[in-house]
Amino acid sequence: MAKVLRLKQEDMVELFNGKGGLVEGCIQSIDKTSVDFIAQEDQKVILPRGIQWQVFAAFGTLKGGRADWLIEKCTELGASSVTPLLTERSSIISENRVDRLERVSFATAKQCQRLQQMVLNPPIKFVTLLDHVCLHISLNLVATAEATPLLNAVNSSAKESSGLLIVGPEGADFTKKEVEMMLEAGGTAVGLGPHRLRVETATIALLATLVMWSDSEEMI
Incomplete structure (x- = not known):
């Protein structure tokens, strides 16, 4: 507020707690290291x-800032959670890296004014993912090559209140056995076009399309 937005005394601001809580008020005093804030109403819960x-998503092997970008865009697009997926062809992600990605998600939530902070879960193995798919009775979408186009699949589905989006490792994708196991557990294979996509591209294309689809469904 002090260094970037250059706010000053008596400017109106909103504070949030990452769990839907929102408080409006004004700045009583501000300097380079601290801000005194006066709430002007009780907390609202959105x-x-x-x-x-x-x-x-199996993104543990991504290099450079590509994993940061994936987490940033998932936060902006409103994913409720992201879980690093450890598959036969993608089985590496360090605890230090998860800590960094949590900081990226928190900073992005502030930037895009997201009131509910996205949850970044610890990495899970493929067998644990199967348990999630079995227990989740609504949409369980698995991005894989040469499958039914995504929009065809969701347009034939009933409106659901939640869903799982599953993306395999870059280049290698899921093994044939892994795909078969997810479909048997209740997943639906969906395609994202004719080209082979990077894991972060596939994740964001899948999520962005479904966000627009669900928004359009709400307006009907």
Whole structure:
């Protein structure tokens, strides 16, 4: 507020707690290291809107800032959670890296004024993912090559309140056995076009399309 937004005394601001809590008030005093804030009303609680998408993506081997970008965009697009997925072809992600990604998500939530902070879960193994798919009775979408186009699949589905989005490792994708196991557990294979996509591209394309689809469903 002090260094970037250059706010000053008596400017109106909103504070949030990452769990839907929102308080409006004004700045009483401000300097380079601190801000004194006076609340002008009681806290409001804003409930999440739309379908709550849970993302499972095998992005542990991404280099550079590509994992940061994936987490940043999932936060902006409203994913309720992201879980790093450890598959036969993607089985590495360090605890230090998860800590960094949590900081990226928190900073992004502030930047995009998201009231409910996205949850970044610890990495899980593929067998644990199957348990999630079995227990989740609504949409369980698995991005895989040469499958039914995404929009065809969701347009034939009933409106759901939540869903799982599952994306495999870059280049290698899921093994044939892994895909078969997810479909047997209750997943639906969906395609994202004719080209082979990077894992972060596939994740964001899948999530962005479904956010627009669910928004359009709400307006009907």
